[in-house]
Amino acid sequence: MTEIEIKEIEDRYKLASPGPWKSLIEGRDVESGDSFIMTGIAEGEDIWSEKRDEDIYLIGATTADQDFIAHARQDIPKLLSEIKRLKSNDTSAI
Structure with missing residues (x-):
């Protein structure tokens, strides 16, 4: 996976509704x-x-689709x- 692909995925999740x-x-x-x-x-917080x-x-x-999403x-x-951690340790591992 390239750095560009990783950045694109990261950008998409950051634009999504907050978790x-x-x-x-x-x-x-x-x-x-x-x-x-x-x-x-978050778990235990007031839903309102x-x-x-x-x-x-x-x-x-x-x-299953809804749970996955x-x-x-x-x-x-x-x-x-984890991908970034692995890449920082050994760029040939991925």
Whole structure:
């Protein structure tokens, strides 16, 4: 993976709604109507906090798709950090 590709991925995640994101599935996590991704609220924080950003609603997504998308907001920064760490230790390793 090139430095340009890493920078492009980093730029995209930084422009996304603030994290963390949490997948809430109707019938599994909530009983209020729709499945959605809640953004900007950490575990244990008040869901009505002013820090909360707009919810994300997906049409046609499976539960696995929605969970993957929601987790990507937290996973991508971690993966990029690990890639950078590995590259700084040994540029031939990647």
